[in-house]
Amino acid sequence: MFAKPFKVKSNTAMKGSDRRKLRADVGSSFPALSTEQLSELLPTKEELTTVKVYAHKGDALTIYVHNKNPIMFELERNLYPTVYSLWSFPDLLPAFTTWPPVLEKMSGGADLMLPGVVVPPTGLPEVQRGSLCAVILVGNRAPVAIGVSTMSTREMLASGMKGKGFNILHTYKDQLWAYGDKSGPPVIAPVETEPAPVAEQEEPFIPQNSVPETHVPETQLETLCLVEVAADTLQEGEDIGEEEDPEETQDSSEGCHVSPQEAMDSLLNQCFFHALRHKVKKSDLPLLTSTFLRNHLFSCCPEGQQVDIKKSSYKKLSKFLQVMQQRKILQVKELSKGVESIVLIDWKHPDIRFFVAPVSEPPSSAEDMSGGVEHSYQPPEIISLYGISAKMLPLFQESGHKKGDVLTPSDVRNVVISYVKANELVHPENKNFVTVNPVICDCLLDKCEQNDITHLKWDDLVTRCLERMQHSHQVTFPGCSPVIRKGNIEPIDVSVAQRASNKKVTMIRNLELYGLDPSSFASQIQQRVQASATCTPIPGAKDRVQVQIQGNQLSHIGKVLLEHFKIPRKYVHGLELSAKSGKKK
Template sequence: MFKKPVASLKSFSPLRSSDRRRLRDEILASFPALKDMEPINDTPISAIIAPEGLQSAKFTSYIEEPGTLYTDGEGTPLWFKISSSKKDSMIVPTIYMLWRFPHLIPGLTTWNPVVDKLRNGADLMIPGVITAGNMPVHDLDESALVVIRARGNQYPLAVGTMATPGSVIASSRGTVPPRGKAVHILHVHLDQLWVMGSKMELPADWAQGSTEYVDASEYETDDEEDVEDEAGHGRDDVGHLAKDLKATCLSNPKGVAPAQNDQQSVDKDEESHRVEEDRVETLVDQGQEKTAIVLSTEEVDKYLHEALLQVLKFKITEGVSKEILPMTASTLYSSYILPNRARGHAAEADIKKSSWKKLAKWLKSVEKQDLIKCKDIKGELFLLGVNWNHPQLKTFGGHKTVEQQQARQAKAEAESSQASADEKVLEVLEAYRPNSNSADFFEGIGRSKDGYYTLTELRSFLAAYFKEKQLADPKNQRIIRLDGVLRGALGKKGEQVDRVPRDQTSDRLVSNMVLHHYIGYKGQQPRFVKGGVKPIQITQEIRTGRKTVTKVSGLEHFMIDVDTFAHELQVLCAGSVAITPLVGASPKLNLREVMVQGPQVKNVTEVLQEKGVPKKFIEILDKTAKKK
């Protein structure tokens, strides 16, 4: 919804006390959990959700969705209300507010590569939802609010509405997930709504697990038979099926396990040691042969212990332990141990099938081995520390995990779904290229002075540079002190200035760059052209005989076939259509104008938007309107 800047935004005005109380009551009614929360740093919850100085403004998104935006006194978005008839009176917290109350709304978990897709404007697909192990999938109705978290992080990165009921998504647990959308994204971290605010740093307790993502594609095997088995393509012969199931429990001989900064090769002898005989039960159901893996208690104990070693060596490492410990035993088990079981038969291991039966009993037995340190606090067991020099950790080589397998599958599905959605979709980009004044800045940050950069990228470059060089004024973080590089990049001709407001820096940088644009299909390599986008012009006027006509020009710039467009208008408008050379244009360009009878501005606009032309690049001139 905020992938692009809003089409229109009214002026912000402070809310009256009565309006602020009304909004507060509406929020509390929509999110009852807030009523039971204790004050945060002695600040009442009501003062956090609807603070003094709250402002509001009407807006219309780039997809023509009307709504109301609520910000604090400094302009940081806190809430927005969607005002369309389908989603009437739905009030939604922004990422800024969700970081204050990370568990306010039920959530789904996805992989980091999928979050990047969401930031690019995609909706969350069902295969992108992590359902492995005991990862929760709440039973949410269609259109219910839901947040999206990245694997291993506790704070939401997106908020949207359910496109598919949660029960449907949960039913695919352990199987190949169906295609289709899981969540319609309304707002995502780093989108245009986010950049309107303070662009705050990630919370200090951001990570519940390692914030470092290991690309699952690096662990792909050349052998595709295991993929075929996981997709449910069985063999006709039960003996071959048993053999295949046995093969799937083997870790990839070529595989590697993720480490904190690199990946360590798995010792072949240890891999061979994991090869064991597994029992395969053949069940008969209406003539169809099915298989079920049966693990012994000793095997379950072994697989769970290996999963714990995987977590302690590659996830809860010594470098990140200070940030995430102490940790509850339930979080350790559900968010770390279960996803880090080895692929194959080990993925069936569960604490209830172990010799200990209960999680606390198992962890206390591990503590007796001097591997971990636990403590019971108010009836709940916590993991406090790890013996990093323990021989078991020193000799453990690692294995390919369920988590990596799910990541690879989700990544492939997301890319496939995105590729299908992007096919023949028009893409309009505006980017800036450095000139002589700003070239030094880009070379200083390791970027090409001949590159093309979007406004979002420029803002991120500036923010990173300010932070690295510590250029924010200590007394006022909204003021940036200019060094020698920034004076050239942000300065205006003849201007002598040492400090500028932070919110002016991107505009100043853009003024020292050259605007370019690209119009083409998604997936193609952009070829930028100097200058801004020339909009399509729709002119409605009265011709001789008091007949109203609608003229359209500039279609060629957006790769729209003029003849096809004219035929579509003729059918849609049920009127005569004429195509003539564009008056005033060079004959070499062969630009043409389409004219259709009647006041057809609305129909023409709809056809253009269906073809992917953003509304901000459609210019309408109505010469029939009466002058006031």
């Protein structure tokens, strides 16, 4: 964040009320500080100044300065200590250890990757995802950087210490440090929990204005060389330790068992934040959750790997998004019954803001439009259901069903067959007919038929039963829970309308019901046919959008829906006019 010079907007002395407010905010943000320590950090009788700056990326920050040294900075109403403050209070934040060569790259704007983190014999500090942490060097407890953890300690170990561990906000030797007196870190001896047998062989530290040289044990020499080689290949702002030796990674993770579920959780989180950071745009919102999963999240999966939510601890996409909503990363709403959409994303959230995609960009799942559209789409499974009404209840209550229960056609047939056999209604002379008893008469016959019809064929009996039940349907999108809606599902309606000057436009409706994003669909068709396409709300239909494409595009749309998206023909209406339209052309 402070790798490049920032622009100072204002520099003013703090008033007494502002000083008290700052002290209260620091006390609530860092409860580990005692009253005496707060007084030492923010003296009541010494000058404190507020400096408002713009970082090189455009972020607006507030820096609090005491004795010419920045002691705190505020970003998006969150307070962060500087290295000057941490040198006075080294135990304020949980600390993770790294090597001096790694610090040089962090000062240039790189984040801290887990291969560059030294795991001490006592283990890593226990932190949660999003925790503010300090970074120290081997042999010196004085913090040299602060950052936000991208995963919990458990997830770090589960990943085999691979991937990005911390989004670095501020380091020793960056521009924020240079705004102070440019003093070097003090030498603070590590807290030894066990006797160190090789302590007498190590060189004592000498206080300097630069990072002290550190003796590297032979057991860590290869890892250090690996970090140095990886770091040397990075440009300013890139990550550290991204390319590590597989054998070294295997050795460093020895003893850390990673279950398939934990590995899938890690992959799911990586693809999720990659999609929010680099794929989803504000103009895409509201975005169907099924579209987000198919078009954005899946496309961020590294080559050779595959996201399977069922194999994760979340099991369902809705549960995973609910967890992300609780973390205030996004907001999900049910804009239309049974169809959830992402309506809001907090792009300023640290987990999104400081996410850095892997160096090897995963290939996009979308094909070139010359070849069609995305093959990763899977059409929903649609099942017709039939609800038991009050009039039909007498026919079903013997089988234990209640009013309002929904059944599949095969279930309805089985219940009817069981009822007929249990009441011995099969015609004794012709088994293709069923005798009409009072229950069947009241449920299935019209008033004009009740005196004339005494027998029904089996097929007629079942057909009448289905016709008189309440129609419903169940839609199951891949990776999502089944959704039951009343009535029959509306088909995708494709029609051609004539406008002024004999111009024609093609209109497509109800794409949302089948998990297709209208905006994405319009963009794909627009590229395919090289014609303008727009999305407009449908009058009188809440949260429904109509795609309108210039010209008669029935044949192209039919090919996309039927061949590429694999939508069954019975769920697409209006394509029967395409052949006639083609002859006219």
